[in-house]
Amino acid sequence: MNKLPLLLIALASATTACAQQNTTAMKYAGLITAEDAKKHLSILASDAFEGRETGKPGAEKAANYIAGEFKKLGLQAPVNGSYFFNVPLTENALKVTAFTVNGKSFEYGTDFYLGGSFPDKSTSVTDIVFVGYGTDAEIGNTDLAGKVVLWINEDKPEAGATPNTSYRMSNARIKVVKNLQSKNPAIILAANPGIAAALARFGKSVASPKLTIKDEAAKPANTNAPVFNITATLADELVKSTGKTYADLKSASATAVAPAADIKNNVVINYATTRKDVKAVDVLGYMPGTDLKDEVLIFSAHYDHIGLNPDEKAKDKVNNGADDDGSGTTGILEIARAFSKAKKDGHGPRRSILFLGNVGEEKGLLGSEYYSDHPVFPLANTITDLNIDMIGRVGEEYIGKPDSANYVYPIGSAMLSKELHEIGENANNTYTKLKLDYKYDDPNDPNKFYYRSDHYNFAKHGVPIIFYFNGVHADYHQPGDEVSKINFPLLAKRAQLVFYTGWELANRDKRPVVDAVAGEGK
Known part of the structure; x- marks a missing residue:
């Protein structure tokens, strides 16, 4: 086979990919940094937050911190002037x-x-x-x-x-x-x-x-x-x-x-x-769009974790949950910062954006279930949920592999919308170039990851989703899931992929077409 035509095609493709890059999006994606992520996560996953267990003081501290950051960024408080959406729970x-x-x-x-x-x-x-x-x-x-x-x-x-x-x-x-x-x-x-x-x-x-x-x-x-x-x-x-x-x-x-x-x-x-009865809240920060403001894109992550170690003999008493899901919560804060700066500079999104910090995920996806059953913004107008749950570590299957610091598991992107899957792929091919590993992108996966994070409560209502995940590791739901083990450059790069995907979704002419039935999968 003649190699010269193939080389010319490859060069043409590379030129096209470069031409498709949006320099404005790249400017604000650059605000998502390892350094800034570390500042947030060092607070959220500190011992002072006591593992952020739903219904406990640590979770309340985390909710207040997230709301405070949303306020600093100029996001609107969409729950009757509050950032807190009450989730009525019973213990x-x-x-x-x-x-x-x-x-x-x-x-x-x-x-x-x-x-x-x-x-x-x-x-x-x-x-x-x-x-x-x-x-x-x-x-x-x-x-x-x-x-x-x-x-x-x-x-x-x-x-x-x-x-x-x-x-x-x-x-x-x-x-x-x-x-x-x-x-x-x-x-x-x-x-x-x-x-x-x-x-x-x-x-x-x-x-x-x-x-x-x-x-x-x-x-x-x-x-x-x-x-x-x-x-x-x-x-x-x-x-x-x-x-x-x-x-x-x-x-x-x-x-x-x-x-x-x-x-x-x-x-x-x-x-x-x-x-x-138990007190619990989701935390909502809202950015209104422009000409397509009635449609809403959601970025979600759960801020709760499993709390204190019940083993009285344990030296480490706190399940800090730095990766699960302090990393996703940090990613949401970084993405919100990038969009907020873009809006201040006159590059606000066409569609509205809801930054959603869910409570009770570790207790059975409770916060997202309650929100999806009682949405502040109609689910019929919700175009996609981009959910981040664990993006700060190298999962056990990638330890020692060449791609260990350059991969992510996207799950569910084509379950409801093939177009959404293509949008996610294009964002990665154009900008971040992570290895997208679809191993767990299967409703019949024995681990059942598709059903185990907050995106599922949107998917079951027919809202297209992408779930970003780094895989489990030895410290999953253990006290060893600490800030010192987070790969912050990798966290930032994965968050940038979510940002780029969201930027396209928030600004394109049409919302992703839903072409599958909720729960049926690809």
Whole structure:
């Protein structure tokens, strides 16, 4: 093949890319710096903010800091003259007063955990029903009403496919759970070998009180059977009377259709919940646009984290959350600074921009859920949410790789709008030239990252989104997630990519076309 024409094409492409650069956008992107980012993050992720747990003084300090910065930048306070958008929350303290199997006690946060809020219940049975992987063939005509059900919380193996065995439920398993709940069991015990490691790392926090959005009107109590996530060790105790281990039964279920079977046990499970109201706020800073001001672009990041370390013996008491998500919050402040300076210089955006600091993300995406259900600006007029959650570190999969300081994981950009995906790609190709790694850009990804940050509450309402993420690392949700480990030049470059993408979205003639159904993906 003749190399000369290829070289000429390459040179022409490079010239075109350079010609497409917007020098005005580049000027203000240059205001997003590692030095300025470090100033913000050193405050937000300091010990004084006590890990910014929702409903605690540290989160309130962070909210006040962000609001103060929005005011300095000249952003409008869009909530009846306030930067604070109240998110009514309730703290639900679940107390499992008994979980015994044949007289042997098991501990919440060590052997099992329960997510959600349920009516108080006392359950005592003399047998349980093992349903294998919970397929229709395994359940058959078995009556599950009022029973305690033991279920393998893994995808059932299929020939030619690698099953998802993570304790985080796949979409297929969510359907299995709904089917099981439709049969009105008393309790579902979901066994997975990964639960032990998860509880060893996060057990103290999963056993802590849970926050939920406060009911605005009386709602029917959740009558679905609660799903207890249990360790394989607890599952072994539950199947002990069969003379087999849980692993034996799982292996048999994986290779054949074993009908549901009763297993003799004396199981007692009692739990109750106490509730109290909690103060929490999203922080909103608003910049009105010009000729397209009725349309709104959102930049979002959650400012909350998981608070103080509950381990009394720990030397480091504060989960600082420098990367998660102090880095994203810092990115939002830097992007706001760039747009504010542009506006002061006469280069304000055509569309309006909302800078949204979400609370309660770590508690279940609560702040973004409440905002998206009660938007200050109509979601029909919201063109895109650019969400930043962890952009300050090198994720575990990039450590030691050539691109370790020049990549980001964009997630969800084409889930609802192929045009939005192209806009994000073009912004990167024209300016930042990061490696865009789409490994996790899949609603069926076992890690379920698409569903695990605030963008999802906009996506489920049909608002196109891009979620920017650096991947997890050894300090994820640990006290070691500190400012000293942040790569500030990389944080700034990733924030610049978000800025450039937002600049195009805020100023182009038409909003991105939505050409997919929310939740369906690409």
